[in-house]
Amino acid sequence: MEVPLKPVGKEDTRKLELALILGTLMRSDVLEKIRIAEDKITWLDSLVIAAGALARERAGYPVTKIAEELGRTEATIRNHLQGKTEAGKIVRETYEAFVKSGGKVELVLPGGEELERLRRENEELKKKLESVKSALQSLLSSL
Structure with a gap:
């Protein structure tokens, strides 16, 4: 605004x-x-x-x-x-x-900054989780 x-x-x-x-x-x-x-x-x-x-x-x-x-x-x-x-x-x-x-x-x-920090943290964790899933799938397919 x-x-x-x-x-x-x-x-x-x-x-x-x-x-x-x-x-x-x-x-x-x-x-x-x-x-x-x-x-x-x-x-x-x-x-x-x-x-x-x-x-x-x-x-x-x-x-x-x-x-x-x-x-x-x-x-x-x-x-x-x-x-x-x-x-x-x-x-x-x-x-x-x-x-x-x-x-x-x-x-x-109020609390908006904290909410934004939590959103960013959540996005980072989602990316890490996807990375771990991908690594697990690669490991399973090699077995």
């Missing part, structure tokens, strides 16, 4: 916002923070607001309009955008990862 890093219009802004939300929520460090957070709803809300604020900022919205659209104070929005909140820092890190990839985003579900 490709994400507009400098959104033009509401649709692009929404795409970036959703990518920031999903990209942030799929990070293992964030999932752990959510798991241990006492007030999970507030923490998730902060992440969503920070993602919405950053997407709108990238689209050129002024802080006043961002605050109005997201239903938060201008101070809260500024704090997220300036990385003064943990949510703001984390969402900014996600955005920077998008920038490094040129806007190409691959969302990997």
